[in-house]
Amino acid sequence: MPRNRLLAQLDDEILQARESLRFWRDQMILLESTEFQAAAKRQVVHREAEIRRLLEAQEMLHAIKSD
Numbered sequence: 001m002p003r004n005r006l007l008a009q010l011d012d013e014i015l016q017a018r019e020s021l022r023f024w025r026d027q028m029i030l031l032e033s034t035e036f037q038a039a040a041k042r043q044v045v046h047r048e049a050e051i052r053r054l055l056e057a058q059e060m061l062h063a064i065k066s067d
Helices: 003-030 037-063
Strands: none
Touching: 003 037
16 A cells, blocks of 8 residues: 555544544543443543554654655
8 A cells, every 4th residue: 555545544544533532532421420431431541542553653654764
């Protein structure tokens, strides 16, 4: 896959992950003091980790010099 296309795909995935993170943070607030809040917290942690991995991959691709 060409580097530019891969970077564009990573941008899309980061955007989707951030939207999902925003949703789950809202759910965490809405589900406060319920048994479902723990599930929402797990989703927040998962999305934060996913975003970190995507950003790391994006940084590595930016660091690679294209020929």
